[in-house]
Amino acid sequence: MARRTQGTSAGLDRERIAAAAVVLVDRDGLERFGVRRLAEELGVDPMSIYHHIKGKAALLDAMSEAVLAEVAAGVDDAPRDWEEITRWTAHRYREMAYRHPRVFPLLATRAQTSPVALAALERLVTAMREAGLPDQAVADAPLMLFGFLNGYLLAVLSGGSDVVGDMPAIDATAYPTMATLTPLQVGFGSVAEFDRMLDAVLGGIRNRADR
Amino acid sequence: MARRTQGTSAGLDRERIAAAAVVLVDRDGLERFGVRRLAEELGVDPMSIYHHIKGKAALLDAMSEAVLAEVAAGVDDAPRDWEEITRWTAHRYREMAYRHPRVFPLLATRAQTSPVALAALERLVTAMREAGLPDQAVADAPLMLFGFLNGYLLAVLSGGSDVVGDMPAIDATAYPTMATLTPLQVGFGSVAEFDRMLDAVLGGIRNRADR
DNA sequence: TTGTCAAACCTACACCGTAGAATTTATCGT
DNA sequence: ACGATAAATTCTACGGTGTAGGTTTGACAA
Structure with missing residues (x-):
């Protein structure tokens, strides 16, 4: 596990997190999806995600928003x-x-x-x-x-x-x-x-x- | 906790379990629903449920079936x-x-x-x-x-x-x-x-x- | 009596979401 | 240059989850 040092930015933000979550769910399904798996995918500690997104519910909202945005593209x-x-x-x-x-x-x-x-x-x-x-x-x-x-x-x-x-x-x-x-x-x-x-x-x- | 003695029947079957699950979800919501809570509601060990229903997914299917049956009533x-x-x-x-x-x-x-x-x-x-x-x-x-x-x-x-x-x-x-x-x-x-x-x-x- | 079987229970494991605190770094007013 | 502050990340820990595997109990047929 390539751990990050604390304090340094990992470049996380709502958008990047949501995008990674969508990729993860597309691959493994909603059942297997979880904060910990997402964190591993991002090379980050699970709790880091909570600094950008309130909780799992908000995470799911962010994913919805991300895929909905695809629809409006090229409007x-x-x-x-x-x-x-x-x-x-x-x-x-x-x-x-x-x-x-x-x-x-x-x-x-x-x-x-x-x-x-x-x-x-x-x-x-x-x-x-x-x-x-x-x-x-x-x-x-x-x-x-x-x-x-x-x-x-x-x-x-x-x-x-x-x-x-x-x-x-x-x-x-x-x-x-x-x-x-x-x-x-x-x-x-x-x-x-x-x-x-x-x-x-x-x-x-x-x-x-x-x- | 009024525990049952092993071996004796608790009168469990797919139908009774599904009905209790519906009551539980109606009251507490899907988020809080789980095999353990359902077992407590039934006064039964969690694993007893698995003798009648394969797993949580099958449990959810049984609930769907139960509420769907209400629609057909009085057909x-x-x-x-x-x-x-x-x-x-x-x-x-x-x-x-x-x-x-x-x-x-x-x-x-x-x-x-x-x-x-x-x-x-x-x-x-x-x-x-x-x-x-x-x-x-x-x-x-x-x-x-x-x-x-x-x-x-x-x-x-x-x-x-x-x-x-x-x-x-x-x-x-x-x-x-x-x-x-x-x-x-x-x-x-x-x-x-x-x-x-x-x-x-x-x-x-x-x-x-x-x- | 004895053997078989199903129903229920017990134990244990890996995993989950997240509260709270500790740690490191960047930023900024002075 | 420096100390305070704030922000991002990590660490630790807790109570919960689904369920695999094994054990106990009682009913009943031979």
Whole structure:
């Protein structure tokens, strides 16, 4: 163990720590993640981390924030139309989830109130509002969209294998209709499936304009 | 400590253990939950539990299964029309989530493959199929519906207080549009809000028939 | 009676999050 | 140049965790 001498800076800060934590969880999973393992990865004493981050909960928050930031990257290339900007955000969000499948549960579980999250929501709702969608539809949209995104991605990624496979085979005699439908679920986790369902959700938001 | 004598039965079984675990998590939260605390609650040695349930992961699965079973209770009163049965299931699911807000994250995070879960899905898809919905729409419906339900309920319940309050106040100068919309979010977590979004999702599923 | 077996318990181990204090270095006003 | 102060890191220690492996007990069948 290459120990550091006390007093000298190890160049630790919230950002570096969070980045290392994401790498660690991507590799070993959330179960095996812990402050001690992270410290070893950083070549540092476990308690050093606590000088930059209050505790494990705050550490998990920092990780969420770090991966969320990836979504906003390159936001200047984003389209202006509300449907297109929503689709763009949803796809960026999905790609982030596939890049960090073992970190993603943190995002879905913990409330996101970081500036980067709020900024993304603000972009969405302003675009919708300018397009003339009714206020209630706009106000509902974020919870509805990210509700779906979080739940869907959680389900699709919970398989665990990096190459997303198909669902577990189901008993044809006990559940005949579902068995009949399985051929249509070959693309479980595919972009095509994602786009189908995203279209349906967007349609649900759009049609609120008619009431 | 009223210790039991070895050899005698303590009347433990998977069901009783899971029920006690749900009560414990409802009271103290997932963070504080552990095999030892559960054992104390049951008046039993921690390791006794492992004779009925493989490990902590299996214990969490058993808890999910237990609360899921509440949803299916009284299924004979369920309607026949696909939209109504879907609404009925969604409401039952929501009520269960509000009854066990601290257990619910387990449901959303872990893949549900228990017979009770599959039976509910089978009811849904058969009703949809008999109503003449296109096969792809039917095949997509469960993932889409429960994706939304899980994500939405996760978000709504993550506040933590038993009486669901309002969202945290947001900075009006940094996020002007969102600030304008906040009055429309007074019913955060209410049945009315839930019904609005559920309607939109159902509409999204229904309109797939037209393509 | 005796043998078998399942259910419960006991012991022990490696690991965890973190409170609190000690240690070293950098910084800055004088 | 110097002493005080502050900040970053490490050290030590405590109470908790999940669970592997072995031991005890009682019930029941032969």
